Amino acid sequence: xxxxxxxxxxxxxxxxxxxxxxxxxxxxxxxxxxxxxxxxxxxxxxxxxxxxxxxxxxxxxxxxxxxxxxxxxxxxxxxxxxxxxxxxxxxxxxxxxxxxxxxxxxxxxxxxxxxxxxxxxxxxxxxxxxxxxxxxxxxxxxxxxxxxxxxxxxxxxxxxxxxxxxxxxxxxxxxxxxxxxxxxxxxxxxxxxxxxxxxxxxxxxxxxxxxxxxxxxxxxxxxxxxxxxxxxxxxxxxxxxxxxxxxxxxxxxxxxxxxxxxxxxxxxxxxxxxxxxxxxxxxxxxxxxxxxxxxxxxxxxxxxxxxxxxxxxxxxxxxxxxxxxxxxxxxxxxxxxxxxxxxxxxxxxxxxxxxxxxxxxxxxxxxxxxxxxxxxxxxxxxxxxxxxxxxxxxxxxxxxxxxxxxxxxxxxxxxxxxxxxxxxxxxxxxxxxxxxxxxxxxxxxxxxxxxxxxxxxxxxxxxxxxxxxxxxxxxxxxxxxxxxxxxxxxxxxxxxxxxxxxxxxxxxxxxxxxxxxxxxxxxxxxxxxxxxxxxxxxxxxxxxxxxxxxxxxxxxxxxxxxxxxxxxxxxxxxxxxxxxxxxxxxxxxxxxxxxxxxxxxxxxxxxxxxxxxxxxxxxxxxxxxxxxxxxxxxxxxxxxxxxxxxxxxxxxxxxxxxxxxxxxxxxxxxxxxxxxxxxxxxxxxxxxxxxxxxxxxxxxxxxxxxxxxxxx
Amino acid sequence: xxxxxxxxxxxxxxxxxxxxxxxxxxxxxxxxxxxxxxxxxxxxxxxxxxxxxxxxxxxxxxxxxxxxxxxxxxxxxxxxxxxxxxxxxxxxxxxxxxxxxxxxxxxxxxxxxxxxxxxxxxxxxxxxxxxxxxxxxxxxxxxxxxxxxxxxxxxxxxxxxxxxxxxxxxxxxxxxxxxxx
Numbered sequence: 001x002x003x004x005x006x007x008x009x010x011x012x013x014x015x016x017x018x019x020x021x022x023x024x025x026x027x028x029x030x031x032x033x034x035x036x037x038x039x040x041x042x043x044x045x046x047x048x049x050x051x052x053x054x055x056x057x058x059x060x061x062x063x064x065x066x067x068x069x070x071x072x073x074x075x076x077x078x079x080x081x082x083x084x085x086x087x088x089x090x091x092x093x094x095x096x097x098x099x100x101x102x103x104x105x106x107x108x109x110x111x112x113x114x115x116x117x118x119x120x121x122x123x124x125x126x127x128x129x130x131x132x133x134x135x136x137x138x139x140x141x142x143x144x145x146x147x148x149x150x151x152x153x154x155x156x157x158x159x160x161x162x163x164x165x166x167x168x169x170x171x172x173x174x175x176x177x178x179x180x181x182x183x184x185x186x187x188x189x190x191x192x193x194x195x196x197x198x199x200x201x202x203x204x205x206x207x208x209x210x211x212x213x214x215x216x217x218x219x220x221x222x223x224x225x226x227x228x229x230x231x232x233x234x235x236x237x238x239x240x241x242x243x244x245x246x247x248x249x250x251x252x253x254x255x256x257x258x259x260x261x262x263x264x265x266x267x268x269x270x271x272x273x274x275x276x277x278x279x280x281x282x283x284x285x286x287x288x289x290x291x292x293x294x295x296x297x298x299x300x301x302x303x304x305x306x307x308x309x310x311x312x313x314x315x316x317x318x319x320x321x322x323x324x325x326x327x328x329x330x331x332x333x334x335x336x337x338x339x340x341x342x343x344x345x346x347x348x349x350x351x352x353x354x355x356x357x358x359x360x361x362x363x364x365x366x367x368x369x370x371x372x373x374x375x376x377x378x379x380x381x382x383x384x385x386x387x388x389x390x391x392x393x394x395x396x397x398x399x400x401x402x403x404x405x406x407x408x409x410x411x412x413x414x415x416x417x418x419x420x421x422x423x424x425x426x427x428x429x430x431x432x433x434x435x436x437x438x439x440x441x442x443x444x445x446x447x448x449x450x451x452x453x454x455x456x457x458x459x460x461x462x463x464x465x466x467x468x469x470x471x472x473x474x475x476x477x478x479x480x481x482x483x484x485x486x487x488x489x490x491x492x493x494x495x496x497x498x499x500x501x502x503x504x505x506x507x508x509x510x511x512x513x514x515x516x517x518x519x520x521x522x523x524x525x526x527x528x529x530x531x532x533x534x535x536x537x538x539x540x541x542x543x544x545x546x547x548x549x550x551x552x553x554x555x556x557x558x559x560x561x562x563x564x565x566x567x568x569x570x571x572x573x574x575x576x577x578x579x580x581x582x583x584x585x586x587x588x589x590x591x592x593x594x595x596x597x598x599x600x601x602x603x604x605x606x607x608x609x610x611x612x613x614x615x616x617x618x619x620x621x622x623x624x625x626x627x628x629x630x631x632x633x634x635x636x637x638x639x640x641x642x643x644x645x646x647x648x649x650x651x652x653x654x655x656x657x658x659x660x661x662x663x664x665x666x667x668x669x670x671x672x673x674x675x676x677x678x679x680x681x682x683x684x685x686x687x688x689x690x691x692x693x694x695x696x697x698x699x700x701x702x703x704x705x706x707x708x709x710x711x712x
Numbered sequence: 713x714x715x716x717x718x719x720x721x722x723x724x725x726x727x728x729x730x731x732x733x734x735x736x737x738x739x740x741x742x743x744x745x746x747x748x749x750x751x752x753x754x755x756x757x758x759x760x761x762x763x764x765x766x767x768x769x770x771x772x773x774x775x776x777x778x779x780x781x782x783x784x785x786x787x788x789x790x791x792x793x794x795x796x797x798x799x800x801x802x803x804x805x806x807x808x809x810x811x812x813x814x815x816x817x818x819x820x821x822x823x824x825x826x827x828x829x830x831x832x833x834x835x836x837x838x839x840x841x842x843x844x845x846x847x848x849x850x851x852x853x854x855x856x857x858x859x860x861x862x863x864x865x866x867x868x869x870x871x872x873x874x875x876x877x878x879x880x881x882x883x884x885x886x887x888x889x890x891x892x893x
Contacts, residue, residue, distance in 0.1 A: 001802075007842075012842050050847075068736070193727070221768075620743070666764045
């Protein structure tokens, strides 16, 4: 090998090697992340990826999934052309059709449903990776349907609603300025890799970390000064018990409480029901550990708390649990102060850039109001704080057709495995007149569609993206779209033209829509495209801690609400509590017979390094890291049941059964099982009952349900 | 400009992005049975007195100073790169005798099924010569893996060079990493 051949083999960029670095972003996970990517490209082909060092968001870092980008985009089951189903739903038999024909069929079928039933009988649904949401949302409204839904029905939004009810704002932990980080359900390493650096820095400057988790996680091992291994779903009781300790020991900030909070007396009365011994009986914790953790959080301030987007709220007591945790910040004066939890609002698709866009106005100006959304009136807190249908009612409405039938679904990256009783949902698809799904891959869900449209990856398109610190970006394709795939937004804009929707903006194309949304910020899409990196927006303002409280919270009382006036206003028929009281996470599965038959507490949906939801399980490099779906089980339980590491096991609930392999561990407590979600061959969510839902938000109790396990 | 690989077990979580980056950099063909040159371990070690230690580790060729694989190779495939100090190879003349693998205490050299020839981690020495970090190091989000100049390492007073760590942890015996039950 000569020197040039060696350089080419080592993929060194340069004129001599013909390898160029093109900038893009990784859109494998949630748009709350999306790291900058350096794409090593030669002759239009991707050779490898690295994180972009100069990117203001990820500073060169990538997680395990992002590192596998090349294997992800060149997956063999990429959808290559528009497809029309020719076999039964779910079988996966399709024939290729042209884009023109696909658009024609979609326009005709949606038109028929609109005419025969109503526009609301078409449900529009966005799964991952969400970047096209503003366009799809407006498309749905322009079409005339109230039914726009997303994976928000099971992720992030319940926490967000609890924040809105209690503090009127999101409130992330300000770790760089804190002394104590209460890592409530904080995993970090496998779910939010960029959050780890600030915690490492905190430890290096002598700060303290408390980790509360059901598993002895890498974060617990590497960071915890105090680790509380809590019984699943009992976090609400712990938070109320900590509240009592803080009040009883005089650690509460009474000036702050008097000035900025509402309903303290009622809350104080509530926490009297949670003395330390009772809390420890519920949570399985050691009283001394709880006392020390509470003291550390309350007296070694400023202190901040990890707000858990899914883990805590994936329980049927989840929304109130999160409210109870927020209350600790109110008690100790740690909300909206440097080093505490600081409010900041999203600029564009969940990203907090410190500037405002017209993302909401973009859809609102087309919104119809002439029908109830799917699930509306079932979960009052959801109805008030989220302008999407609550998809946990979709299965019921397709089956029962009340208050009106759902006859078509327009899915973008739709994931049926997100739904409890997945098997029942895909069966219910038989009642649909039409189902179109756009996706990069021939997924489990796409196999049920009548038409499948080939989406391209983030590397093959241009997209607008906001970033923390006042940045906005518009990427350019690093490689051309593979096969006949297209950008999701281009599909929508082209379809709008074919259907001749009454919407000049969408028909004008994605970039025109983006310009409309960012107007007033002193930049245009053309400006953004001129840069390979995110552009600093002049209108962006840094968050000033304290300013929000001084202005008054966006809650009914204008204060932080221990006692929620919004919840108090809901019809008493819902039986909701304005105070963040604790209820058992299995309250609907506690009858003696179910308890005996299903003695284990299953956490269906843990994070492992090589998967995210259902998105990358079939990426060969990532799959090789953990080839089989695994059910984690405590070593003592395994011994008692005669289960060895790697044994084939069957896990059952009253709703379904999955078969997978046992992974024996001491990181879990006895009586607890845990598995990752998203596998087709072992889909955790068939174990979850469709009505095992949080009555406030409609969120499924994925992470607290009853199961049994046996060798088979 | 001799370089040293360092590893901090208190920063690792066995997320394996180092393995994926190695696979990406070296075009490892998993379908053909090839494996990348780095391996991670998520291992629970039980204490006699109860409780566990969770070991999160990432290992590859240690690029030993007195690399036994070099002497073991009968046809002189393996050598030290004079710039980086990494143990590199040219397997043109490899006869597939596996002497290098047997001489290596860590089992770093591997054999490709297709041509029966030895391959191993070369420390991404061409990248390093061009001012880049080895692929695995570049992919580590947590600062667990690093590759620094020998001088910088000596001045840092760190004891986290890979070969030193391995001796400390008494992990020269491969079976010590067997998963604890």
